[in-house]
Amino acid sequence: MRGLTTRSAAGGLIALFLLATMAAEGARPPAGAAPQHPPSPGSIAGRLLVATPDLEDPNFYQTIVYMVRHDQTGAMGLVINRRLGRGPIAKLLQSLGLETDVEGGAEIDVHYGGPVQSDRGFMLHSPDFMGEDTVVLSQSVALTSSLDVLSAVAAGKGPQHSLFALGYAGWAPDQLEQELAAGAWVVVDADAALLFDRRIESKWQRALERQGVDL
DSSP: OOOEEOSSOHHHHHHHHHHHSOOOOOOOOOTTSSOOSOOOTTOOTTSEEEEOTTOOOTTTTTOEEEEEEEETTEEEEEEOSOEEEEEEHHHHHHHTTOOOOOGGGOEEEEEEOOSEEEEEEEEEEOTTOOOTTOEEOSSSOEEEOSTHHHHHHHTTOSOSSEEEEEEEEEEOTTHHHHHHHTTSEEEEOOOHHHHSOSOHHHHHHHHHHHTTOOO
């Protein structure tokens, strides 16, 4: 599985998006980006990790993380409610050295996926699209990190629902378990309605309400 990467640092890609338009509102993926071991008992892979009000780490303050992997080797996920900016997908493709037809000046939202390897791109999407390295994670979610998914989106042939993120969140073995025990996170079931909903500002609150957490 190859990762989406720019020719320059992540900051350059982010700047490209934020300066090119913008609704102001920047290889390989990390080892273990896709499941490689059987899920451990108590694995939360395929569910949402929601920061509690007590979690003040600026990397994860009021975030929701879709958990791609959680086993004895550690955990990996993508933040789904922190948008960096929005811009023309043609600009992104050009920065990656790709030429492709873009349907109607299509634009794409770029999200913060996490603090690790922020020059890597990942596309969470509905499983109606299958690329060269797509991994189906559940009945409603798949993950692609090859460039073909961006080209397909640009041409109007991509998945019905998608979320493009730079970087990822990672945990060493037992680290996430310790954070859960300390009350830094709650776990909620994932569904496409919340995962791909563009109402970013209210996602965190709505996710916590599912667990009855008092804000």
